[in-house]
Amino acid sequence: MDLDELCERLLAHYDVEGWWPHESKFEIMVGAMLTQQAAWDAVAKALGGLRGAGLLDIDALADCAPERLGTIIRPAGFYKQKSHRIIALARHLRDAHAGKLDFLSSGDLKTVRAELISLPGIGDETADAILLFAGHRPKFVAAAYVLRTFDRTGVLSSGTYASAQNLVESRWPDDAVRYRDLYAACVQHCKTVCLTRPACAACQLIDVCPYPLRRG
DNA sequence: ACCCAGGTGGCCC
DNA sequence: GGGCCACATGGG
Numbered sequence: 001m002d003l004d005e006l007c008e009r010l011l012a013h014y015d016v017e018g019w020w021p022h023e024s025k026f027e028i029m030v031g032a033m034l035t036q037q038a039a040w041d042a043v044a045k046a047l048g049g050l051r052g053a054g055l056l057d058i059d060a061l062a063d064c065a066p067e068r069l070g071t072i073i074r075p076a077g078f079y080k081q082k083s084h085r086i087i088a089l090a091r092h093l094r095d096a097h098a099g100k101l102d103f104l105s106s107g108d109l110k111t112v113r114a115e116l117i118s119l120p121g122i123g124d125e126t127a128d129a130i131l132l133f134a135g136h137r138p139k140f141v142a143a144a145y146v147l148r149t150f151d152r153t154g155v156l157s158s159g160t161y162a163s164a165q166n167l168v169e170s171r172w173p174d175d176a177v178r179y180r181d182l183y184a185a186c187v188q189h190c191k192t193v194c195l196t197r198p199a200c201a202a203c204q205l206i207d208v209c210p211y212p213l214r215r216g
Numbered sequence: 217a218c219c220c221a222g223g224t225g226g227c228c229c
Numbered sequence: 230g231g232g233c234c235a236c237a238t239g240g241g
Binding site: 019020031032035036037040077078085120122123124126129144187191 | 220221222
Binding site: 038039045077079081 | 230231235236237238239240
């Protein structure tokens with residue numbers, strides 16, 4: 001199966017609308033940090049706690065003590081390092097951008113990406129998730145689920161983050177909407193098929209997605 | 217008692 | 230360039 005067919009089949013099968021729920025760009029940024037190696041249910045709890053405490057706010061979070069933040073985001077795991085990193089992010093946004101997030105969607109893409117990655121706790125995937133979902137920028141998120149799906153379907157064997165990202169971005173240049181939908185569909189596919197035993201009977205890709213899978 | 221989760225950073229070769 | 234490890238909680 002090639003990339004075109006995989007994309008067509010995934011998008012025909014999965015409903016990806018409203019897949020990253022949010023009330024603000026900043027909430028997407030915080031959620032992107034929290035969701036690292038964590039289930040979204042746990043992230044939702046952490047975000048709910050932050051919302052209730054009035055901490056889904058750049059200035060409030062920039063002045064928040066890491067111990068207090070750690071208590072609130074604890075369900076999302078890795079709370080000690082995440083609390084420091086989220087506070088560092090809030091301080092950067094406050095000090096370097098006056099708390100305005102329009103630079104995500106207006107600045108030079110490579111420059112903004114490098115700026116995000118320079119911050120602690122923001123690597124390739126988190127930076128791209130922020131650019132794509134908060135900045136609506138054409139940056140494909142080649143998450144582990146994407147690599148799994150590509151590998152199983154033969155679209156890209158043993159691909160790396162950069163190679164998978166390059167493959168998609170070369171095939172559909174600047175198609176941010178497709179990047180968003182394809183990413184969400186790959187995640188849903190692996191969650192519903194790869195981790196379910198027996199696999200989802202309705203999935204048209206069941207034949208190329210055996211259980212179990214190695215992480216990565 | 218496992219295995220997994222919408223990764224990152226540090227270290228090693 | 231790649232492989233291994235710690236980081237931590239919570240659900241299946």
